[in-house]
Amino acid sequence: VKAAFDGTTVRCGQDGLTLYDQAGFGRKEGNGLKLAPQEALYLLQRGKIKIDDYDFDKLLAVFAEQPNIVRSYFVYRDLRERGYAVQTGPHDFRVFKRGQRPGKGESLYFIRVISERDPIQFSSIIKEVNTAHNMRKQYVLATVDDENELTYYEIKLQTPPHLEPFPIFPSINGTIVGKSTIIHVPPKSQFEEAWFGSRLDDNRLLLSPFETIYLAGIGDLSLKIDMRIISVEDLIQRAQETDTEFLHKLKVYEDLRKRGYIPKTGYKFGHHFRVYSGQKPHSEMLVHAIEENAEMPMITISRSVRLAHSVKKKMLFGCVYSTGIQYIEFARIKL
Amino acid sequence: VKAAFDGTTVRCGQDGLTLYDQAGFGRKEGNGLKLAPQEALYLLQRGKIKIDDYDFDKLLAVFAEQPNIVRSYFVYRDLRERGYAVQTGPHDFRVFKRGQRPGKGESLYFIRVISERDPIQFSSIIKEVNTAHNMRKQYVLATVDDENELTYYEIKLQTPPHLEPFPIFPSINGTIVGKSTIIHVPPKSQFEEAWFGSRLDDNRLLLSPFETIYLAGIGDLSLKIDMRIISVEDLIQRAQETDTEFLHKLKVYEDLRKRGYIPKTGYKFGHHFRVYSGQKPHSEMLVHAIEENAEMPMITISRSVRLAHSVKKKMLFGCVYSTGIQYIEFARIKL
8 A cells, every 4th residue: 555654644545445344554644544653664674564754763763753763663563463452541551352453342451651750749649540440441551671671461450358457456555665665464475366466575565666566546545664654656656767668657557557458567578568358378568658749660569569479469569548558460471 | 883974974984894795885094984865764774874963864965955966876886786886976976897896906987977968968978988988997877867776888989890881883974863962874784783772773773862962073973963074062052951950960871881891771670871881681779960069968878879789780870070980889788
């Protein structure tokens, strides 16, 4: 099929309409077909169209001056080679179910193309995923690295379902030591049954800052430093002095505990919490608490997802809004 | 043994000297023994000393008002329980070979204690490791998480040995498309033999920005955009516009290539490069390029080390100095 390039857009005449009818390329315009840059490049490389004065390298070099076109082309090509019909828009591609195509079928994925260095703004991703879910589409991030290799991530909003609540704890006094708290309870106390604390010796259980504040907040633990009673607010204040992330980590900790989950430190996995859904030998999620307006380069998220995957856990970010926590899961997928 | 606490320091009289002689606790002072806070807490918890008016909780609560004492105590206790004699200083502990002790033997490790949130300043760690190596000691970071669990990392300075150099490449022209470069070579070209580029189709090989600049820099590749010849400097300029880390990543890339290694994108592992020492099926190192004055929270490094370990690779940071690259390896160890 002959096509023309006016310096901005590639168009075909009436004979190009077969490209649309048979495989969903382009968008109809008058009697002809208008091709997106990725479509034109793909068809040109495959020898399906010819453009006077432009070979593939030259057309790619022209389009490459626009941001994102090269990487977006690689994603487009990969999706086409996997047998999907793909339409450009709304962000950046709509991918149809296998065997279906524009005008004749339904799209399955919304695909956003980004580079490994692009920052992920969690609040705006959450909005996009919400929109996609409302339209019953899966939201997929296609990331392109410096060698133009592709990785796909499905992004899902999660609300961990409520589990059985923990029993009521007995009233107890604690002594603050640094940021932790010592309580005097024998081994196999109710606290340990609910996976609070780590054992210091046969008499003493050591509660982490989150555990201390959670237990003091639900009213069962009164705290003192050197004979002086200290309030939960004072304790939060103390903790924040050496940890700027403390407050949003605490919110995620409390939310998970209230839902019946057991969050423990995730340090060995490089994240805030490893989370158990009940007293099980293995934790099932890594949860990293982030602020509402948090931003992270994609390569950092890629590291988290890869790590979580290697230890067979889900990777969730807990985004702290004033109204509650929005959990967002990143999972590598093969399309 | 009876000891006294003056509000700052715990001391024993002459009968305390057996603690030093038999197990290397404390430092001699006059006729008696002066104990570091960690030593006093350990001996008190073990019931080896008694202090009027102070039980363990009370002494710990007092010392806990000093920064780092609680976490440092947990490391001290762990090392003692593993059967090591430990002396405080220079940073933070000297650990003796098993069966040896202060005055009678040699220390093996210098141990620095940090919390999971502490920032690691690479340049100052490099200095400390250097000092330790000059004294023929291993440098170990003991990290303490929010639940007072311990993880030990050995830190080593590395200089990857030179491997066989790559052959000379033929002169060739390339077309810049975005940040990558297209060269026209048939499959199994010399470039691919040295693991440069990724294949676009049977005629075209796509070079990444690092590969392009490296090959152009050693003089075998001349580059053009839209008929116009472009210099290596222009290309570096272009790349830096969208990537603030570009320059130090490039320096590490070039250094590794000059040593005969093959760095490829490490995106899938969440780091800058995966590095092959020759044409092998698996890469052996993950290398992350950082600036001379880079700083990173320990939890972030923990994530990197855990990930590298899970894919059986070494985790190296390439610290870019004006005089060259200093590679520094973090490896989790069991003491």
